[in-house]
Structure formats: C-alpha cells, structure tokens
Amino acid sequence: MPDTGLPDSLINALTKCLGRDNVLTDPYDLDRYSGDALSPTRAFGAEDSFDRLADVVARPGSTEDVSAVLKLANEFGTPVIPFGAGTGVMGATVPAMGGIVLDMQRMNRILAINPTDMTAEVEAGVVLEDLENALFPLGLMPGHDPYSVPIATVAGTISTNGVGYRAGANGPMGDQVVALEAVLPDGRVMSTRAVPNQSSGPSLKHLFIGSEGVFGIITKATIRVFRLPEAQVFRSVAFDTFDQGFNAAAELFALGLRPTLVDLTEEDDGIMFHLLFEGFKEGVEANEKRSLAVCAQFGGRYMGPEPTMAYWEDRRQSAENYKVSALGKPRSVRWGRWRGRRGFDYLHLGLPISKVLEYKKRCDEIMSQGGVRATEYAIWSRPELFSMLIVPESGTAAGTRDQLGKTVEQVLLLAQDMGGVMEYCHGVGVKLNHLLAREMGVGQEVVKAMKHALDPNNIMNPGKLGL
Ligand SMILES: Cc1cc2nc3c(=O)[nH]c(=O)nc-3n(C[C@H](O)[C@H](O)[C@H](O)COP(=O)(O)OP(=O)(O)OC[C@H]3O[C@@H](n4cnc5c(N)ncnc54)[C@H](O)[C@@H]3O)c2cc1C
Numbered sequence: 001m002p003d004t005g006l007p008d009s010l011i012n013a014l015t016k017c018l019g020r021d022n023v024l025t026d027p028y029d030l031d032r033y034s035g036d037a038l039s040p041t042r043a044f045g046a047e048d049s050f051d052r053l054a055d056v057v058a059r060p061g062s063t064e065d066v067s068a069v070l071k072l073a074n075e076f077g078t079p080v081i082p083f084g085a086g087t088g089v090m091g092a093t094v095p096a097m098g099g100i101v102l103d104m105q106r107m108n109r110i111l112a113i114n115p116t117d118m119t120a121e122v123e124a125g126v127v128l129e130d131l132e133n134a135l136f137p138l139g140l141m142p143g144h145d146p147y148s149v150p151i152a153t154v155a156g157t158i159s160t161n162g163v164g165y166r167a168g169a170n171g172p173m174g175d176q177v178v179a180l181e182a183v184l185p186d187g188r189v190m191s192t193r194a195v196p197n198q199s200s201g202p203s204l205k206h207l208f209i210g211s212e213g214v215f216g217i218i219t220k221a222t223i224r225v226f227r228l229p230e231a232q233v234f235r236s237v238a239f240d241t242f243d244q245g246f247n248a249a250a251e252l253f254a255l256g257l258r259p260t261l262v263d264l265t266e267e268d269d270g271i272m273f274h275l276l277f278e279g280f281k282e283g284v285e286a287n288e289k290r291s292l293a294v295c296a297q298f299g300g301r302y303m304g305p306e307p308t309m310a311y312w313e314d315r316r317q318s319a320e321n322y323k324v325s326a327l328g329k330p331r332s333v334r335w336g337r338w339r340g341r342r343g344f345d346y347l348h349l350g351l352p353i354s355k356v357l358e359y360k361k362r363c364d365e366i367m368s369q370g371g372v373r374a375t376e377y378a379i380w381s382r383p384e385l386f387s388m389l390i391v392p393e394s395g396t397a398a399g400t401r402d403q404l405g406k407t408v409e410q411v412l413l414l415a416q417d418m419g420g421v422m423e424y425c426h427g428v429g430v431k432l433n434h435l436l437a438r439e440m441g442v443g444q445e446v447v448k449a450m451k452h453a454l455d456p457n458n459i460m461n462p463g464k465l466g467l
Contacts, residue, residue, distance in 0.1 A: 004025050004055045004056050005055045005098060006055045006056060006076070006078060006099075006100075007076060010072060010076045010078065011023065011025065011056060013072050014056065014058050014069065014072065014100075017065060017068045017069065017072070018058055018059060018060060018061070018065055018069070021059075022058065022059035022060070022061070022106070023056060023057070023058055023059075024056065024057035024058075024059070025056055025057075027053075028330065029057050030053045030054045030055070030056070030057065031053060031330045031331055031332075032328060032329060032330045032331070033054050033057045033083060033086070033101045033103060034050075034052075034053045034054050034094065034095050034101070034331060035050065035086065035091060035093055035094040035095075035331060035334075036086040036087060036088040036089065036090075036091060036092065036093045036094070036429075037086070037087055037088060037089045037322070037326070037334065038088070038089055038090055038091040038094070038429060038430070038431060039334065039335040039337075039338050040335070041335070041338055041343070041401065042338070042343075042344075042345060042431070043091060043430060043431050044345075044401075044404070044405030044408055044409070044431070045405060045409075045434065046091065046430040046431055046433065046434070049091060049094050049096040049430040049463070050091075050094060050331075050430075052095055052096060052097060052098045053095065053098070054081070054095045054098065054099065054100070054101040055078075055095075055098045055099055055100065056100050056101070057083075057100075057101045057103055058100050058101070058102050058103070059102075059103045059105070059106050060102065060104070060106065060107065061106045061107065062107070063181065063183060063189055063219040063220070066102070066107075066183045066217050066219055067183050067187040067188075067189060068187070069100065069102060070183055070184075070185055070186065070187045070216075070217065070459070071186070071187035073099075073100055073459045074185065074186060074187070074457055074459055077457050077459065078099050078100055078459065079095065079097050079098060079099025079100065079459055079460075079461070079462050080099060080100045080102050080217075080459050080460055080461070081093055081094075081095045081099060081100070081101045081102065081213070081461050082102050082104060082155075082159070082213035082217050082218075082460075082461060083101050083102060083103045083104060083105075084104055084105075084124070084125065084152065084153035084155055084156025084157075084159070085105065085125075085127065085151050085152055085153050085156060085327065086327075086328075087148050087151045087152045087156065087319075087322070087327070088156065088160060088426065088427060088429060089346075089426050089429075090160075090423075090426050090427045090428060090429025090430070090431045090432060091429035091430035091431050092159075092160070092212045092213070092427050092428070092429035092430070092461070092464060094429070094430050096430060096462070096463040096464075097462050097463055099459075099462075102217065103125075104123075104124045104125035104153065104155060104217070105125040105153070106125065107123035107124050107125040107219065108123055108125045108126050108127070108130070109122070109123045109126070110122050110123075110126060110130070110131060110134050111123065111220065113134065113135060113138060113140065113225070115138060115139075115140060115225075117194070118140075118224060118225055118226070118227075119178050119194060119222050119223065119224060119225060120134075120135065120140075120142070120222070120223055120225050121194075121220060121221070121222045122154050122220065122221055122222075122223070123154075123219065123220055124153065124154060124155035124217070124218045124219050124220065124221065125153050125154075125155065126153060126154045127150070127151065127152065127153055128142060128144065128145075128146075128148075128149045128150075128152055128153070128154065128157065129149050129150045129151075131154065132149065135225055136228070139227060139228050140225045140226065140227060140228065141225065141226050141227075141228055142176070142223065142225060142226070143166060143170035143171075143175075143176045143223070143224050143225070143226050144157060144162065144164045144166070144167075144170070144172075144173045144176050144223075145164040145165045145166040145167075145315075146162050146163065146164035146165070147164075147165075147315060147316060147318050147319050148162075148319045148322075149164075149316055149319065150316055150319045150320055150323055151319050151322060151323050151327055152319075154221050154223065155218040155221060157173040158173055158174065158177055158180075158208065158209055158218060158221060159208065159209075159210065159211060159212050159213055159218065159427070160173075160210060160212065160425065160426055160427040161173055161174040161209050161210035161425065161427075162425050162426070163348075163380065163381055163385065163424060163425035164381075165260075165261050165263075165276075165312070165315055166260050166261065166278075167380070167381035167382075168258060168259045168260050168261055168262035168276075168381045168382070169258045169259065169260040169278070169279075170224075170226070170260075172381075172425065173209075174206075174209035174210060175224075176223045176224045177205055177209060177221060177222075177223055177224075178194050178195070178196055178222040178223060178224060179191065179192045179193055179194040179195075179205060179221070179222040180192055180205045180208055180218055180220070180221050180222075181218070181219045181220035181221075182208055182215075182216045182217060182218050182219060183216055183217045183219055184215075184216045184454060185215070185216055185454055185455035185457075185459055185460050186454075186455075189219070190204070190216075191220075192204055192205045194222045196224075207450075210427065211465070212427050212428065212429070212461060212464050212465060213460060213461040213464070214451060214455070214460050214461045214464055214465050214467055215450070215451065215454055215455070215460060216454070216455075216460060217460075229260075229278035229279055229284075230279065230280050230281050230284075231277075231278070231279065231280065231281045231284040231285070232276065232277070232278050232284075233276070233277045233278075233284055233288050233305070234274075234275070234276050234305040234306075234308040234309045234312065235274075235275040235276075235277070235288060235291070235292060235302070235305060235308060236272055236273070236274055236275070236302075236303040236304060236305065236306070236307040236308040237272070237273040237275065237292070237295040237300040237301065237302055237303060238270060238271065238272055238273075238300065238301045238303050239264075239271045239272075239273060239295075239298070239299060239300050239301075240271070240299060241271065241299075242264070242266045242271055242357075242360070242377060243357055244271075244298045244299045244300070245264045245266075245271055245273050245295075245298070245300070246264060246356060246357060246379060246383060247298050248273065248294055248295045248297070248298035248300055249262060249264055249273070249379055249383045250353050250383045251294050251297075251298065252291055252294055253353075253382065253383055255290070255294065257287055257290060257291050257294070258287075259275045259276060259277050259287065259291060260276045260277060260278040260279075261274060261275060261276035261308075261312070261381075262274075262275065262379070262380070262381050262382065263275075263311075263378060263379070263380050263381075264378060264379045265376060265377070265378040266376065266377045266378070267375065267376050268375065272303070272307060273295060273300065274307070274308040274311055274312075275288075275291060275308065276308065276312065277291070325337065342391055342392065342395075342400075343391065343392055343400050343401055343404045344389065344390065344391045344404075345389075345390050345404060345408050346387065346388075346389050346390075347387060347388050347390065347408065347411065347412070347423075348380075348385070348386075348387045348423055348424045348425055348426060349385075349386050349387070349388075349411075349412070349415040349420055349421065349422060349423070349424065350384055350385055350386070350415075350420050350421040350423075350424040351384060351386060351415060351418060351419065351420035351421075352384065352418075352419055352420065353383045353384055355418045355419060355420065356379070356383060356384065356386050358418070359386065359414065359415065359418055359420070360377060360386070362414060363388065363411045363414065366407060366410050366411055366414065367390060367407055367411070370403055370404075370406060370407035370410070371392055371393045371394070371395075371400070371403055372390050372391065372392055372393065372403070372404060372407045373390065373391065373393055374388045374389060374390050375389050375390070375391055376388065376389035384424075385424050385425075388411075390404070390407070390408070391404075392404055409435075412432070412435060413435070413438075416435070416438060416439050421439060422435055422439060428464065428465055428466075429464065430463070430464070433463070433464065433465070433466055434466075436465060436466045437466050444466060447465060447466075447467070448467060451467050
C-alpha cells in the first residue's frame with residue numbers, strides 16, 4: 001500500500017469503486033495533478049499554498065462514481081479538488097490542504113446534440129475543441145471561444161465563468177449554460193431543467209457558475225450551440241488614442257450593436273480595434289455598416305480586414321504551445337516556463353463603463369510610482385471588461401517580484417474602490433483569495449452560509465473563495 005498520507009481504508013475504498021487504474025498515487029502523478037497554470041512566482045503572497053501536493057488522484061467515469069467518491073470523502077473528512085484540465089491561471093486546482101484531486105477527464109462523452117433545441121448535452125470533462133469538432137459537421141458551433149479551446153474543459157470553463165473571442169455577441173461561458181447536473185458534497189445528484197429561463201424558484205445552475213468547485217461537482221452540462229455563421233466579416237479600425245476607441249466601443253453597445261468579437265488593444269505600436277460580425281447576411285451587413293460609421297465618428301481609421309483576420313487565425317496559438325510544453329506535465333516543467341523571463345502579470349478587471357478611462361489613468365500613476373508599466377491595455381467583448389499586461393520597467397523577474405506584487409495589489413484594490421471587480425474571467429483561486437471578502441462584503445457571509453449548509457465538513461475545494 002503506497003504511503004499517501006490518507007488512511008489505507010480510504011485508498012482501498014476508492015480503488016474498489018474506480019478500479020486500480022483510476023486511483024493514482026505515484027509521486028509523479030501527484031505532482032503533475034497539483035495545481036494549474038499558475039506558478040508561485042506569479043502568486044504574489046500566496047506562495048505557501050503550493051507547499052502541499054495531492055494525496056491521491058481519483059478518476060471517476062460516471063456520475064455514480066463521483067457520488068461514491070464524495071460520500072467517501074465526507075466520511076473521512078478529506079478535501080476534494082475538482083480538476084478539469086488544470087489550465088486555470090489562478091491556482092483554483094491547487095490542493096492547498098492536500099486530499100483527493102478529482103480528475104474529470106474520463107467523463108468526456110458528448111451525450112446529445114439537439115439542432116432543434118440548439119443545445120448540446122455533454123459530460124463535464126469534454127474539451128471545448130472536441131465539442132467544436134463534433135458540432136462542425138452538423139453546421140453548429142459552441143458559443144464560448146477562449147484562447148484555451150484546445151485545452152480547457154466544459155465544466156472548468158463554467159466553474160470560472162470564462163470569457164472568449166465570441167463573448168461580444170454570446171456573453172461569457174455562464175451565459176451558455178442551459179442546465180447542469182451536479183453532485184452535491186454529500187453525494188446527492190441534482191439536475192436543473194433544460195430551458196433557458198425559469199421563474200419557478202431561483203435558478204440553481206447559477207450556484208455552480210463561477211464557483212470554482214466549492215459547492216459540488218458538475219457532472220453534465222447542457223449548453224447553447226449556435227449555427228455556423230451564414231456571413232462572417234472581419235474589420236480593423238485604428239485610433240490615435242485609447243480613449244477615442246473606448247468611446248466608440250461604448251457607443252456601439254449603447255446603440256445595441258453586438259459584434260461577435262470586440263477587442264480594442266493599445267500596444268507600443270498603436271491602438272487597434274478588432275471587430276468581427278457574424279450571423280445572417282442582412283444582419284451582418286447592417287451591423288458592420290453602422291459600427292464602422294460609429295468608429296469614424298470617434299476618429300477611427302478603417303484598416304481593412306487583414307489585421308483582424310491575422311489576429312483571429314492566431315488566437316489559439318498560446319494554448320497550442322501550452323498543450324505541447326506544459327499540459328499534464330510536472331510542476332517543475334510548468335513553472336520552469338517562466339524561469340529566466342521578466343516578471344509580468346495579466347490583469348482582467350471589470351468596471352462600470354463610466355469608470356474605465358479614469359481607472360486606466362489612475363493605474364498609470366500607480367504603476368509609474370511602482371516602476372511598472374503596461375505593455376498592453378485592452379477591452380475585450382464589452383467596454384466594461386478591461387485588461388492590462390504589466391511588466392517591471394527594468395530588472396530581473398526575481399529582483400522585481402515584490403514591487404510588481406505590490407503594484408498589482410494596489411490596482412486590484414483601486415478597481416474594487418471604484419465599484420468594480422478584480423477579475424472578470426479567470427476566477428479567484430489562491431491568487432486573489434485574500435481580496436474576495438473585501439470585494440463581496442456581506443455577500444461573502446451569504447456564500448459562507450450556503451457553503452456551510454451544503455458542505456458542513458468543507459470537503460469541496462477547501463480554502464478557495466475564502467471558505
Ligand atoms: C494558454 C491559455 C489560454 C487561456 N485563455 C483563456 C481565455 O481566453 N479565457 C478564459 O476565460 N480563460 C483562459 N485561460 C484560463 C483557463 O483556460 C480557464 O480558466 C478555463 O476555464 C479552465 O478550464 P479547465 O478545464 O482547465 O479547468 P481547471 O483549471 O481544471 O479548473 C478550473 C476551476 O474549475 C473547477 N472545476 C473543474 N472541473 C469542475 C467540475 N466538473 N465541477 C466543479 N468544478 C470544477 C476547478 O476546481 C477549478 O476551481 C487560459 C489558460 C491558458 C493556459
């Protein structure tokens with residue numbers, strides 16, 4: 001019997017339930033399943049969370065398996081950390097208190113595609129790209145299109161409420177969820193109904209959207225699917241200032257225009273607004289025409305389709321690279337990707353539209369005092385969703401880490417103080433845990449009360465969401 005730090009009787013019971021091949025105790029596996037794409041060097045203050053490894057990795061193949069594992073975990077008071085593909089960037093799958101990492105990747109069946117209902121029913125561990133490939137021959141596609149399509153799972157993206165390239169028209173992953181099946185911490189299986197709206201009681205699917213696995217395990221999801229677009233038009237517009245482009249984007253939304261892709265990016269070499277219009281032909285034509293007129297009104301210069309087409313073609317490259325170099329690899333390999341590179345952080349903040357430009361200005365002041373600068377500012381999918389790629393002005397990654405960490409904290413707090421949120425698509429994980437109560441206020445007490453009612457032994461991803 002391997003020495004796992006857990007009672008032999010628990011390992012035996014897991015093995016009996018899942019089979020020997022699906023209970024991993026080898027140190028190599030424990031290492032590679034501990035955590036996600038976040039390395040301690042980018043965790044600014046949460047480095048201690050990385051001290052523990054998983055005690056065991058369990059690989060369920062069905063809802064019944066998940067239910068059995070949660071019942072056992074409750075009996076033994078052992079933490080369970082749901083694991084999609086481990087591509088998260090906040091450390092939400094870090095087993096901060098040890099326990100069972102529950103790898104959902106065997107549950108990867110596409111159960112039904114319904115072109116009349118415009119839905120697909122899938123198991124939790126289906127990778128987005130596999131769903132895309134299954135839908136394509138039927139003239140359909142998923143609505144969520146993050147960089148990480150080749151690597152991320154359906155339930156992982158629901159649990160972080162991710163944002164992707166088609167979110168301008170479709171919204172975040174949470175908006176794609178029609179219904180869920182989830183196993184509650186005590187092993188009971190709960191399903192919601194596959195209709196888009198309900199007024200017959202509160203919508204319980206929302207308990208699991210963006211909840212990073214603290215309320216239970218999603219086992220199946222029914223998600224919206226879309227027809228492949230009849231027309232697809234790429235447009236690129238250059239602006240002299242970020243403010244001009246931002247005001248154009250705000251006007252598009254105020255008018256009710258909803259391009260599929262909305263990405264205004266400022267980099268050292270200029271400011272470009274990437275737009276994609278998709279859908280039925282007449283709608284695309286009308287949307288595109290009016291959107292370009294709005295951009296011109298705010299000083300935009302039309303640059304043709306090419307810059308946006310090139311950007312679109314390249315959008316999954318970072319995930320393809322991650323798949324080859326890091327996915328499923330031990331921590332030393334994943335973390336080694338950053339070794340020798342300059343420190344950086346990529347922040348994704350949500351603010352009211354009226355606050356975004358003032359926020360950007362105040363961040364510039366904070367960053368220049370901290371010896372940090374932004375190499376990229378962007379809004380992605382909506383004017384409220386603002387991101388910054390920030391780096392130290394000079395110095396090595398190790399030498400500038402503290403300073404970068406302090407600056408990151410200051411700009412996150414500023415977003416909260418200006419009525420916004422510190423993260424709009426990647427979750428909280430271990431990285432932002434310490435700031436969540438400040439952001440949620442009494443809401444955090446509500447979350448704690450729900451957690452206590454559903455998971456009195458706090459087995460589900462303990463230590464996350466401040467729980
Ligand atoms: C190269 C790269 C590009 C990326 N691009 C984007 C992007 O464009 N947009 C974006 O939003 N994110 C992006 N990400 C981040 C990441 O892909 C997302 O956060 C994704 O949603 C995580 O999916 P996953 O399946 O890997 O989940 P994991 O990282 O395994 O888990 C994420 C969270 O979900 C929980 N969880 C997983 N499965 C379940 C389940 N069945 N039930 C309950 N809880 C569960 C985990 O416990 C954890 O809290 C990117 C990451 C990388 C490495």
